[in-house]
Amino acid sequence: MQRLDGRLVLSPTDLTHHQECRHLTRLDLGVAAGEWAAPETETTDELQLVFDRGVAHEKKYLESLRAAGKTVAEIDTVFYAAGRRRAEAETFEAMRSGVDVVYQGTFFDGAWGGQADFLLRVEVPSSFGGWSYEIADTKLARKLKVAALLQMATYAERLTVLQGVAPGGIHVVTGDGVSRPWRLVDVAAYARRARARLEAFTTAPPSTAPAPIAYCDQCRWAEKCTTELRDADDLGLVAFMRGDHRDALRAAGIPTLAALATAGPEQLAASGIGADARTRLQQQAAEQLRERTTGVASRTLLDPVDGLGLLRLPPPSDGDLYLDFEGDPWFEDGAGIEYLAGIGDRSGGFTALWAHDRPAEKQLVADLIDRIVSAVRADPAMHVYHYAPYEVTALKKLTGGYGVREAELDQLLREERFVDLYPVVRQSMRISKESYSIKKVEAFYGRSHAGAVASALGSVLEYEAWLEDGDQARLDGIEAYNKDDVDSTRELHDWLEQQRAELEAQLGPLPRPAVSVVAPDAKVTEAQAAEQELTDRLHAVGHELLGRPRRLAPPRGPAGVVGGLPPAGLRRRGAGGGRDGAGRAVLRPVRGAGEAQPAVRVRVSGAGHEGVLRWRRAGRGHREAARHGGGARHRDMSTRPQDDRCRAAAAARARSGGPAEHRESARRDPGHRQGRAGQPGLPRTGTGRAPRSRGNALAAG
Known part of the structure; x- marks a missing residue:
């Protein structure tokens, strides 16, 4: 948003920001009003990569239109008032001339302004003649998102005025190059209400305060808001604190982490939060307050519950394996690829399986499953340990997508060979950290990451750089990082076994999950054999x-x-x-x-x-x-x-x-x-059973 000719001008990007966070709108409004300056933040490598990929995707689609013989009019983007009016006039003239495509068409009515990626000619009559235009936006994501629809519906409001007829549809060109249509009437009313809420907010700005949400990770105000949250000892700093729980606790007179840690049972109950949830949150706040007070990381073991926490750990075995994937979500215009699977054993041995294209990715998952199956044959008591569900999710996606090793993976899953250590940690203890990511948990068993690559995002950025320059040193750094993660998972397993032993010393022997070898369903596998x-x-x-x-x-x-x-x-x-x-x-x-x-x-x-x-x-x-x-x-x-x-x-x-x-x-x-x-012989219903089954952001200133 910006002020032009003494008037506030909003953009579709401001609209999507307001949908995410009202405090963000208030901060941007203060910049436009001259109350404070915008933060001086450098563009992160991740945001720069996303921006570059978005621009490349947009240009690729533009070239595909030209290659199809479409005539294209390109409009220069400017942000001062007179320039915007001139750019909209150029857009209008291009549409009136009947050009096939208007690239970066400008819309500006004095209150709202922005640039649509593409205006595509359709043979529907309008004030121009026997044709009119519909809006298309390019987005790296493979799925439609509300933000993209809101942006285009806002452009469509002005486009309707210019051509005298509402466009029938809007189109999102996703990262795979597919144009996905959406009926304007299905989103127009929602977009109007959203714009009305933003206009009302900017007319009489209310008092707002920061609140931790997912969008904070990509917000330019994140550093400022985080500082304010810490200064206020905000409840949002408590691990696993939900927004509705934060609001309920504040309404009950518990505004800070320290207040939550020391609140009495009656005050907690007055919040209306369920007994289990409020107990969990208070325990977590108390643990974090303890580290803040002592300066030493701490953890408190919880009473064991059958089938949860440390009782989820099967007996350790010499054949146990440890698995970690590295994936690039931006590979091939957002299709994504699992480019590295690292697998380690109890002795510290490590194997890296690489994939830089689709055939190699298919071979990667086949080789990985074969290794695990061979390990099971050699040691029927073995398990595969990982942290968080990403690895198993990736295996399901890969085996199903390529049609390889599906039965083998199904057998491993039925035998519960994969053990996720994340719920083991979360269900068995409270730790004095704001997050339960493995990088935070490492503080308790003395591990830290060093090297050229020190985070999952860093791994992706290095891989993207390797795709450009082919420097083998980048792949070596990624592999070293992946090995660190695999070793860390093994060390976490050992540490959790120590915590279990400590609990057993207090309470006596604790049960473990039985190691089960599940026989395949004979009827199904016979049918599969015949069918194969x-x-x-x-x-x-x-x-x-x-x-x-x-x-x-x-x-x-x-x-x-x-x-x-x-x-x-x-x-x-x-x-x-x-x-x-x-x-x-x-x-x-x-x-x-x-x-x-x-x-x-x-x-x-x-x-x-x-x-x-x-x-x-x-x-x-x-x-x-x-x-x-x-x-x-x-x-x-x-x-x-x-x-x-x-x-x-x-x-x-x-x-x-x-x-x-x-x-x-x-x-x-x-x-x-x-x-x-x-028609006889053509089956009508079959068996009756179905098979199982950022781009270029707009800115007004």
Whole structure:
């Protein structure tokens, strides 16, 4: 925001800031009014990287429009009043001339101003003629965010005035280059209310005070606000203090951390916070107050609760492993990549698995899971330790995304091989720190980080720099940092075992989780084995039905598949004549498919009975497999070519016969096998089960 010609001018960025923090608006308003100066803060490496990536994404989209033959008018960005009016006039003339794209079009009505990334011509009549314009903004994020919609809805308000008709849609071009449309009517009313709230705030600014929120990490006023919070001993300094709890405690006459640590039970109860939550917060405040008073970090062990805290620790084993990932969320325009997985053992050994592209990332997760599976075979009592859920989340994403080692990871998860030490710490003790990040917890077991890379963000920035200059020393620094994290996780595990021993010395033996080796579900894995062999055969002959090759679970159990594959042009005939002499279903040529081809039978054996999978080719790649265990008992299955897990689940249900009520409805309902628009043979509903499943910120000054 800024003052032009004696009037306050707001921007869409001011609007999104106000949505995040009213105190931020008050501070910016003071700068515009000359009450105080803006903070002199240097642009951090992270913000500079995000800004550079945002500009590059914007330019890339601009070049794609030009490459598509679009005519482009580019408007210069200025911030003084006369220049803004001239820039809007240029924007208006460009639109009136019918140019395909207006880049950095300026809007300014004396009260609001800003620059839209792109104005795109659409063939909808307006005051210009048979065309009008819609707004598009480029954002690095892969998902739509409210802030982007608010910005564009604000531009749309002025665009409506200029062209005489409201744009039908707004578009966010995300980091993957996809233009994601949004109906303006779905956000316009919300944006108007948000603008009205901001205008009312700036007209009569209320008194505000800092409050710690997530946006503080990227705010230019963060240092000033943090100083004020510490000077005031604000409740927001207490670890895990929620905003609503902070407000409730202040309303109950408990405004500071020290007051919370010493408050009586009646005063705490008056806050209306639940008993467990207020006890936890008071314990945490007392622990932090103790370090502030003594200057020494402290921790207090809590009474053990079955299945929580230190009682979550399984027995230590020589085969235990320690895992830490390094990921770059900005890789490939925001697609992200897990570029390093570090894994260490009890002896201090360390292995770094690197990935700099998609094939290497796929190999990374396969190699990592293979190492863990091999470790389990060598030591069935082993576990994999990590801190916070990122590692397991990354493994699920990678195995599912690439379709590799999914069954192996599922087996490891079912056996509870992964142990997250973060909830162990949080549930078993109170520490005298404002955060429970591993970097803070390290103070209790004497570890600190040194070197060129000293934080997760530093690792990302170094990796981004390596992508530009290829300096191997950068990768060496990242690997050394990752090894430090892996070693720290091992040392944390040892320290937690010491805390557990201390607790046992006071209370006696404590239970541990049982080490369980869970057998795979035989029915499911047999179906997967049968399905995998069918999939392999189809891929081997170049069949297009299944899409790209993808492996299912490794075959397990005594299942097998015998028989051939359905040649092109074959489909199942009707129930009356589609059987051989033994009563088994056969495939016959589809009318008009050419010369008759031999009938094909595909048999699936196992689970105490055998059935016949009947295949057909119809429509756009649909297929059907029906199991006949005798008579009329059957089941339709329409499976998606891209979803092997869905096929496996469908085969498993077919082999078990499926729910009795479904089989009965299949016999009763004559439309059960009807396709779209009554076309026979095209499955209508299938099995009835679904598969499991910053850019360039605007500124007005």
